[in-house]
Amino acid sequence: MPLADAGELMVNSMNLASDLQGLFAYHFMVNAFRAGTIVAIAAAVIGWFMVIRQETFVGHSLALVGFPGAAGAVLIGASATLGLFAFCVAAALAIGLLPRGGRGFGEESAVVGTVQALALACGFLFVSLYHGLLIGVNALLFGSFLGVTDEQVLTLLLFGVVALAVLSAVGRPLLFASLDGDVAAANGVPVRRLSLLFLVLLGVAAAEVSQITGTLLVFALLVVPPATAQQLTPHPLKSMALAVALGLAITWAGLAAAYYSPYPVGFFITSFAFAAYLVVRLARGSAWRIAARRWQRAAEPAA
Amino acid sequence: MIALLLNPAAGLAQMLGHPFIRDGFIAGTGVALACGLVGYFAVLRGQVFTGDALSHAAFTGALAALALGLDARLGLFGVTVAVALGMGLLGARGRADDVVIGNVFAWVLGLGVLFLAIYTTQRSSGNGAAGPAVLFGSIFGLSAASARLALLIGLATAIALLVLARPLLFASVDEAVAAAQGVPVRGVGLLFLALIGLAAAEGAQVVGALLVLGLLSAPAAAAQRLVDRPYVGLALSAALALLAMWGGLTLSYAVPRLPPSFAIIATATAIYAVAALLPMLRRLRPSGRRERPAAARAVTPSA
Numbered sequence: 336m337p338l339a340d341a342g343e344l345m346v347n348s349m350n351l352a353s354d355l356q357g358l359f360a361y362h363f364m365v366n367a368f369r370a371g372t373i374v375a376i377a378a379a380v381i382g383w384f385m386v387i388r389q390e391t392f393v394g395h396s397l398a399l400v401g402f403p404g405a406a407g408a409v410l411i412g413a414s415a416t417l418g419l420f421a422f423c424v425a426a427a428l429a430i431g432l433l434p435r436g437g438r439g440f441g442e443e444s445a446v447v448g449t450v451q452a453l454a455l456a457c458g459f460l461f462v463s464l465y466h467g468l469l470i471g472v473n474a475l476l477f478g479s480f481l482g483v484t485d486e487q488v489l490t491l492l493l494f495g496v497v498a499l500a501v502l503s504a505v506g507r508p509l510l511f512a513s514l515d516g517d518v519a520a521a522n523g524v525p526v527r528r529l530s531l532l533f534l535v536l537l538g539v540a541a542a543e544v545s546q547i548t549g550t551l552l553v554f555a556l557l558v559v560p561p562a563t564a565q566q567l568t569p570h571p572l573k574s575m576a577l578a579v580a581l582g583l584a585i586t587w588a589g590l591a592a593a594y595y596s597p598y599p600v601g602f603f604i605t606s607f608a609f610a611a612y613l614v615v616r617l618a619r620g621s622a623w624r625i626a627a628r629r630w631q632r633a634a635e636p637a638a
Numbered sequence: 639m640i641a642l643l644l645n646p647a648a649g650l651a652q653m654l655g656h657p658f659i660r661d662g663f664i665a666g667t668g669v670a671l672a673c674g675l676v677g678y679f680a681v682l683r684g685q686v687f688t689g690d691a692l693s694h695a696a697f698t699g700a701l702a703a704l705a706l707g708l709d710a711r712l713g714l715f716g717v718t719v720a721v722a723l724g725m726g727l728l729g730a731r732g733r734a735d736d737v738v739i740g741n742v743f744a745w746v747l748g749l750g751v752l753f754l755a756i757y758t759t760q761r762s763s764g765n766g767a768a769g770p771a772v773l774f775g776s777i778f779g780l781s782a783a784s785a786r787l788a789l790l791i792g793l794a795t796a797i798a799l800l801v802l803a804r805p806l807l808f809a810s811v812d813e814a815v816a817a818a819q820g821v822p823v824r825g826v827g828l829l830f831l832a833l834i835g836l837a838a839a840e841g842a843q844v845v846g847a848l849l850v851l852g853l854l855s856a857p858a859a860a861a862q863r864l865v866d867r868p869y870v871g872l873a874l875s876a877a878l879a880l881l882a883m884w885g886g887l888t889l890s891y892a893v894p895r896l897p898p899s900f901a902i903i904a905t906a907t908a909i910y911a912v913a914a915l916l917p918m919l920r921r922l923r924p925s926g927r928r929e930r931p932a933a934a935r936a937v938t939p940s941a
Contacts, residue, residue, distance in 0.1 A: 391737060391740050392740070442862060444687055444855075445686050445855035445856070445858060445859035446855075446910075448687070448851045448854070448856075449851075449852050449855050449856040449906070449907055449910055450907075451851060451852075452848070452853075452855070452903050452906075452907075453852060453904065453907045456774075459773075459774045459846075459849075459897060459899065459900055462770075463897045463900075472770045473754070473769050473770075477754075551747050552751075554740045554741065555744050555745075558737060558741065558744075559741060562737045597755065598752055598755050599751045599752070599754075599755050602748045602755070603748075604748070605745045605748025608745075609741055612741050
């Protein structure tokens, strides 16, 4: 178990400065931080639009389809990262291009559930065909920061930069189409083509996040930072910047915690993300209650 | 494979001559009955993703029990049913949005990863395959005693659902009228959630926590495609789940490289695909019949 070995070797000395230095002593850790930074930024910006468009579970499903992609790529000897990107983007195109059918919500969710289970089952098949090396499943599903290569960092950077460049080119009409599709369509915005394009971007983001958190835990970086930021401020640019800051903080803290402990990175990232969301939700709830009480008190003498 | 095709009776006898296959069929029968029956109502009520969420809880529950040194089934059933009841009690006060659900379940999975790490690194009896086994099932690894227990729990779940079927159907079709007629709608809904929890935990033993969603949704969705009458559909759903289970187990016996959980989910998906395509092929008409409202379809005799 390499995680346990790492934990024993790199003991926390309780000295912040030397601990921070120790964090970057190994090349694999520098690469992990590079990858984490790229992923956190891309995920926060694309996830921001995803939360606005209420497509969170689409992001989840796309990431799950990435699992057989990565496992299949390893099976045929290709790069797992490329497999992730190929399957996530292909799934995004399939979701966007296939006609919406079915008999209402019950069956539509049953179909999504069936396809999701089949995708995971295929991933399991590929992993077990790969000489039964079952331990690798955990890294694919729950993330791992060990062994991120320079090449992978470059791939992540390339996909991330292209996705963000495309997003910034269509950002304004996309926001318009996301907030009010009908009015945007009436104003000549190509709403359908934009939503297909966004699904592809979402596929890229899901694949990027899968590299750090694994395919099962993408919610932690794709949904939580934007959803938390949107709780704090309604201003689009401000909340997007806040989402990026939160995503970076969660990722860096998660990587550092996993480095100095024997426990997996997926646990820390999901826990930090959940804690951030919970704190903001509770604080906002109590702020609402205080405001409501003040308003009530102000209203009382008049009544 | 060839022996099975040339002489089905002798091949079947030979297959069932292996104790581990026989135990797999015994446990699988209970699981298929429970998942087929419960899944039918889950699809009808649009609660497929509740089943998904509960299977995540099943994963964490099983690994928490293993990490504490207890029997995995204790955590599997206890945690899953407790979470199901908790969701039912909280859900009555206000519907949680998908961001909250996604947050909570990403964190639940994150906790599961933590327990997995504790189990594999600190328990001397722990082994690295525990995670994949809980996630993707290990039906051929069941002992004779646990196979019989799985059959009993599956049968008990199926019988409980059949007892509940009448009021549950009433409450699912028209909640307001059912409540006015004196059906305890909340209590029935809560009991049904507990049954989803039982079915998810039961299925997790055989096809694994990640794939149980397919067993809950594919046979049920296929049954709803094929017949409109609820009780016939309920029976058909259970029959199709049994077909998927037995077919999948036979397939993975015939082709040993296929893991049984993959074979079962692939068979279930194939059954749904056939059910969805059959009416399309039979009544291939140029006019778009997808646009017809549900009520119009229900009165068409051949639908």
